[in-house]
Amino acid sequence: MKQKLTQPGSPIRDFSVLLSPTPLGARLARLLATEQLRRWGLPLDPAQLIVAELANNAATHGRVPGRNFRLLLYVVGGTLRIEVTDTRGDRLPHRRPAGPTAESGRGLTLVAALADRWGVTDGLPPRKTVWAELTLPAPKSPEPDRPHSGASGAPKEPRTREKEPLQAPPLPPGGRTHSGE
Secondary structure, three states, rough: OEEEEEOOOOOOEEEEEEOOOOOOHHHHHHHHHHHHHHHHHOOOOOOHHHHHHHHHHHHHHOEEEOOEEEEEEEEEEOOEEEEEEEEEOOOOOOOOOOOOOOOOOOOOHHHHHHHHHHHHEOOOOOOOEEEEEEEEOOOOOOOOOOOOOOOOOOOOOOOOOOOOOOOOOOOOOOOOOOOOO
């Protein structure tokens, strides 16, 4: 297994790993993606579900013995992009209606419902990439007029509009001054 990580704090974050096109490889894709999203401090849902579906499709429908599939996650600005590349460019995914008793066939319908955008890109033969994008929520800032839990767990008193009087700093002991010397 190969993986590539970028340095923390970089404007573009990415994670890439090659996995075997097996049920174990698909499961590992979901687990690794979940851990990477945690490290980046991003929400796990619905991204981990999308990774699970796309990796499962690569392991099931994009499988070529001896050829791995690649999972790529990257964040640019407020967008998380999930890409799964397999080596069956001749088999493009398509949504199909699944009957109420069907055991499969709902994966891309689920991806379409959860992702903000998704699609398929042809790669160098024999590859194709199925991708999905999620718009990330803006970081929340605390609301100034609402009570917040303090260190003790007790709610703080609401802030008032009155200012407390300022205290002058204590004077140095007689004859001494604070200087940079």
